[in-house]
Amino acid sequence: MRVLVTGGAGFIGSHFVRTLIADGYPAFTGADVVVLDAFTYAGRIENLDTVRDSPRLRVERGDIRDPHRVAEVVSGVDLIAHFAAETHVDRSITGAADFVTTNVVGTQVLLQAALDAGVGRFVHVSTDEVYGSIDSGSWPETHPLEPNSPYSAAKAGSDLLARSYHRTHGLDVVVTRCSNNYGPHQFPEKVVPLFVTNLLDGKKVPLYGDGGNVRDWLHVDDHCRGVALAAAKGRSGEVYNIGGGIELSNRELTTRLLAAVGAGEDMVERVPDRKGHDRRYSVDWSKIRDELGYVPRRGFGEGLAETVTWYREHRDWWEPLTV
Numbered sequence: 001m002r003v004l005v006t007g008g009a010g011f012i013g014s015h016f017v018r019t020l021i022a023d024g025y026p027a028f029t030g031a032d033v034v035v036l037d038a039f040t041y042a043g044r045i046e047n048l049d050t051v052r053d054s055p056r057l058r059v060e061r062g063d064i065r066d067p068h069r070v071a072e073v074v075s076g077v078d079l080i081a082h083f084a085a086e087t088h089v090d091r092s093i094t095g096a097a098d099f100v101t102t103n104v105v106g107t108q109v110l111l112q113a114a115l116d117a118g119v120g121r122f123v124h125v126s127t128d129e130v131y132g133s134i135d136s137g138s139w140p141e142t143h144p145l146e147p148n149s150p151y152s153a154a155k156a157g158s159d160l161l162a163r164s165y166h167r168t169h170g171l172d173v174v175v176t177r178c179s180n181n182y183g184p185h186q187f188p189e190k191v192v193p194l195f196v197t198n199l200l201d202g203k204k205v206p207l208y209g210d211g212g213n214v215r216d217w218l219h220v221d222d223h224c225r226g227v228a229l230a231a232a233k234g235r236s237g238e239v240y241n242i243g244g245g246i247e248l249s250n251r252e253l254t255t256r257l258l259a260a261v262g263a264g265e266d267m268v269e270r271v272p273d274r275k276g277h278d279r280r281y282s283v284d285w286s287k288i289r290d291e292l293g294y295v296p297r298r299g300f301g302e303g304l305a306e307t308v309t310w311y312r313e314h315r316d317w318w319e320p321l322t323v
């Protein structure tokens, strides 16, 4: 079995790769792994340091928007786990072009290459942000896509292309939509590592608006296990929400981060809200639980403490990225 992981040098993709190589997903024990990554600012080869010497891992530099490069790398692959994307909402507000070309066009290039090469299964890793914002209750997979940021709109476009390759061409596609992830190796522009690294440096943390925006926080290890379950046992053409972490407002998250680092409320600086800031996300993840036996395993308190410890102990990883 050969698994291609796009974006395998990023935060979540690299966690998936490290776990695959460690045989952490029973269905994929012994699999060979190919990483395809363009190594944008978010792709870090250091994220693969612990597995670089494995004879089962091959790392290929390449852009998913490049059909020739993609066709070379996809040849001989049984399964694609597609994580590569432009992912930071704030960047999509100041410049959306790369979000459209990578997330939409790049995904289409990969889908076509998978079809041409006869790849057995294509897992498209998406986000709960494609559903928009919800004041109460939780989105089932059947909820209409109502994305509000250029990032989520581009992800929604890629979800629909993935669906179309299944419906039109019969490509074996499974889509996952996960809530907000946290954990080690996350680029320090995202809220958890941004706040932790600021506090470790004695700097204030910028809290958007009234701090009332609510997100479901899930450890990256739980997300990746959900993706692996969808890859192994998901029904072709289906969408699976992945969630079940802890729902927190940004204000509550900030309080927990301050406590975990040992800093006071005086380290919080209120800043104007993000444009178009979605108020609340909440996925109904009962489908993946009932069909595939997924349940999150990592408690938030323990996971957050371990994440803070990782950033404390890996200043050499994040310090060059914060200048």
Ligand SMILES: NC(=O)c1ccc[n+]([C@@H]2O[C@H](COP(=O)([O-])OP(=O)(O)OC[C@H]3O[C@@H](n4cnc5c(N)ncnc54)[C@H](O)[C@@H]3O)[C@@H](O)[C@H]2O)c1
Residues within 6 Å of the ligand: 006, 007, 008, 009, 010, 011, 012, 013, 036, 037, 038, 039, 040, 041, 042, 043, 044, 062, 063, 064, 065, 082, 083, 084, 085, 086, 087, 088, 102, 106, 125, 126, 127, 128, 155, 177, 178, 179, 180, 181, 182, 187
């Ligand atoms: N971070 C979250 O909370 C979250 C939640 C749900 C879903 N997701 C999805 O999970 C996936 C991974 O997210 P992440 O947080 O690890 O992102 P990330 O920004 O840390 O990593 C993205 C990776 O994709 C690579 N990449 C970007 N453009 C590329 C291109 N054109 N060609 C090849 N490689 C390219 C980057 O180099 C990087 O390694 C994304 O598809 C994202 O939408 C993320």
